[in-house]
Amino acid sequence: MSPPSVHTNPRSANGITASIGESSSFESTMTSIWMASYPSIDDSRVLLGDITSDVVVVGAGITGLLTAWRLCNAGYRVVVLEAGLAGQKNTGASTGNLYGSTSEMATLLAKWGEDVLREVTASRMHAIAGVDALVTEYGIDCGFVRTPLQWSIESNAPAERQRYARELAAYRVAGLSPHPSPGQLPFPLTDSFSVEGQAQLDPYRLCRALLGLLSRHAALFEQTQVIDIDAAASCVRTATGKVHANHIVLATHSPAGFNLLQAEMEVYREYGIAVPVQTPLPIGIHWVTDSGRSLRSVPEQQAPLLVVVGEKHRTGEWSPTQDPAGRLLKYAQERFVVNGPVAASWSAQQFKPADGLPYIGSSAHENVWVATGFQADGLTWGALAAELIVQGIEGRQPDDLAHLLSPLRITPLKSAGGWARTNATVIKHLLGDRLKAEVDDGSEIAPGSGRVVGKGEGRCALYRDETGMLHAMSPVCPHLKCIVQWNGDANSWDCPCHGSRFGPTGELLEGPALNGLARKQTPS
Ligand code: FES
Numbered sequence: 063m064s065p066p067s068v069h070t071n072p073r074s075a076n077g078i079t080a081s082i083g084e085s086s087s088f089e090s091t092m093t094s095i096w097m098a099s100y101p102s103i104d105d106s107r108v109l110l111g112d113i114t115s116d117v118v119v120v121g122a123g124i125t126g127l128l129t130a131w132r133l134c135n136a137g138y139r140v141v142v143l144e145a146g147l148a149g150q151k152n153t154g155a156s157t158g159n160l161y162g163s164t165s166e167m168a169t170l171l172a173k174w175g176e177d178v179l180r181e182v183t184a185s186r187m188h189a190i191a192g193v194d195a196l197v198t199e200y201g202i203d204c205g206f207v208r209t210p211l212q213w214s215i216e217s218n219a220p221a222e223r224q225r226y227a228r229e230l231a232a233y234r235v236a237g238l239s240p241h242p243s244p245g246q247l248p249f250p251l252t253d254s255f256s257v258e259g260q261a262q263l264d265p266y267r268l269c270r271a272l273l274g275l276l277s278r279h280a281a282l283f284e285q286t287q288v289i290d291i292d293a294a295a296s297c298v299r300t301a302t303g304k305v306h307a308n309h310i311v312l313a314t315h316s317p318a319g320f321n322l323l324q325a326e327m328e329v330y331r332e333y334g335i336a337v338p339v340q341t342p343l344p345i346g347i348h349w350v351t352d353s354g355r356s357l358r359s360v361p362e363q364q365a366p367l368l369v370v371v372g373e374k375h376r377t378g379e380w381s382p383t384q385d386p387a388g389r390l391l392k393y394a395q396e397r398f399v400v401n402g403p404v405a406a407s408w409s410a411q412q413f414k415p416a417d418g419l420p421y422i423g424s425s426a427h428e429n430v431w432v433a434t435g436f437q438a439d440g441l442t443w444g445a446l447a448a449e450l451i452v453q454g455i456e457g458r459q460p461d462d463l464a465h466l467l468s469p470l471r472i473t474p475l476k477s478a479g480g481w482a483r484t485n486a487t488v489i490k491h492l493l494g495d496r497l498k499a500e501v502d503d504g505s506e507i508a509p510g511s512g513r514v515v516g517k518g519e520g521r522c523a524l525y526r527d528e529t530g531m532l533h534a535m536s537p538v539c540p541h542l543k544c545i546v547q548w549n550g551d552a553n554s555w556d557c558p559c560h561g562s563r564f565g566p567t568g569e570l571l572e573g574p575a576l577n578g579l580a581r582k583q584t585p586s
Contacts, residue, residue: 106284126313149269342366378558
């Protein structure tokens with residue numbers, strides 16, 4: 063295959079294009095700083111009609127795009143279908159950090175042992191090297207830099223000191239050569255170690271560049287929602303067409319449609335903000351773990367910008383008192399000189415696997431490939447998933463890692479706690495939410511917010527738009543019939559059972575559901 067040219071769009075000359083209020087009560091744009099800093103583009107092509115291909119990749123985040131790119135390089139005909147625009151879901155809302163470790167190294171060591179920890183770490187470092195090589199070879203302008211990861215605590219609490227010691231030991235076992243380091247944060251730390259050779263980039267620019275690379279070699283369709291996956295017929299269907307392919311890759315975070323893996327993952331929503339600060343934070347991955355914060359800078363802006371990520375809750379369990387963005391802003395104000403309004407705030411989904419490792423490989427159907435359970439470590443797992451899935455499609459003998467990460471693995475002892483929590487959550491919402499009765503008529507719903515009202519068959523998900531008009535939908539999630547809940551920070555209806563999300567007026571934002579919420583007549 064001849065080397066493709068790189069097609070990237072220039073950054074906005076003005077830097078940040080989204081700007082929101084000054085305090086914790088700002089109006090959230092829910093657009094990540096990476097997307098807010100990038101020119102708005104929609105040159106999407108929608109699938110019309112039926113086509114045949116070797117592989118259809120559903121989802122155009124980092125996993126789908128890198129899988130498609132590697133498949134094209136291996137000579138396969140590839141179709142990519144993306145429900146929205148490439149990179150605009152969880153990849154574009156990620157922190158842009160790539161690291162060989164995972165966010166819970168000591169837990170991984172305790173569950174899986176030293177050999178697995180070393181193998182997982184080496185494979186993740188290999189995946190980062192693959193992204194480095196791709197970015198270098200094609201001159202992709204996505205701010206990729208090699209940088210240290212700094213793991214720190216602020217507290218002197220014995221439990222935190224013990225956790226620090228356990229993580230440091232696990233990093234040593236993993237072969238990452240952590241070294242104690244004072245770090246470069248402008249506030250006191252109790253303990254801190256650094257690991258060299260990790261990486262950082264702008265995840266949205268990477269996706270747009272990958273889309274450009276792929277444009278000459280694959281058939282790319284955005285704004286094209288898959289509404290049915292027929293594994294037996296090896297076909298996926300959209301509202302306006304069909305793709306027949308020998309292999310179906312579900313690079314959709316949680317596998318689209320029904321999949322037993324959904325019963326093995328806890329789902330969380332995590333929030334991030336970007337704020338201007340007086341002094342730029344040095345480039346690097348900065349984890350302050352006892353306060354649950356990940357910090358980084360945003361290069362190439364007119365003013366230094368600090369990204370603060372943390373504050374999460376189970377998806378579908380948002381509460382108006384949580385104010386995640388406000389808490390992140392307060393954290394920043396207490397440690398940095400914040401000298402302007404919040405530039406962007408956003409959130410992303412995390413799927414936490416029951417046994418601590420993601421599920422990557424062919425699922426119950428040999429021709430259907432999935433990649434999920436990345437927790438907070440999605441960019442690196444996504445890059446690794448692309449390598450493993452392409453190897454699998456090529457029929458190369460599965461290696462130890464492919465067995466380890468197989469979606470078909472059965473790990474009852476390692477998974478017991480996760481299964482119990484996931485199933486307790488599903489039962490609580492599947493049964494308990496049906497018994498709740500909000501008997502008001504929705505007249506108290508403020509513009510720009512929503513609430514589930516009524517009971518039984520009359521239950522409605524009501525959203526009042528900014529003009530005051532009420533929109534009514536069924537609150538029953540079309541995936542497996544749990545009751546959705548309003549999320550006022552993400553401006554979405556979120557399903558507490560397996561994480562499907564819907565826009566204010568019911569349109570599908572992310573699966574596993576394949577359809578939006580059914581419209582209902584607005585109560586008079
Ligand atoms: Fe499974 Fe809603 S996502 S029931």
